[in-house]
Amino acid sequence: MPIKEGLNDLMQCTHVIEEWMDQATIRSDAHEQAIEDLRNLVRQLVEAQDDLNNRSQCNNIRLRGIPEFIKMDTLASTLREMFCGLLPEGPHAELRLNRANRALWAPSTNITQPQE
Known part of the structure; x- marks a missing residue:
């Protein structure tokens, strides 16, 4: 009987650990997506800043027509x-x-x- 109780306890602990791991994986995936979104935002902001800097150069030639x-x-x-x-x-x-x-x-x- 003590072996059966020990196995039940071990199964419960394993189940709890698996639930924690599933939750950690979900949180990790959400963080990775948030990081990728922020990287894209930073890239867009840097490109916009570069574009504004390029357009404001003193030696630019403005062509009309x-x-x-x-x-x-x-x-x-x-x-x-x-x-x-x-x-x-x-x-x-x-x-x-x-x-x-x-x-x-x-x-x-x-x-x-x-x-x-």
């Missing part, structure tokens, strides 16, 4: 082609664009209308 249908992924190559067309005799290999950004306001509803 670039149509809205030119998307961000082709903006740098379009600007490079435009400068090479304006400076046909220039050293095209030395033409270097660090970045190209659109203005911060909302895009126009008319995509053929130029914007900064």
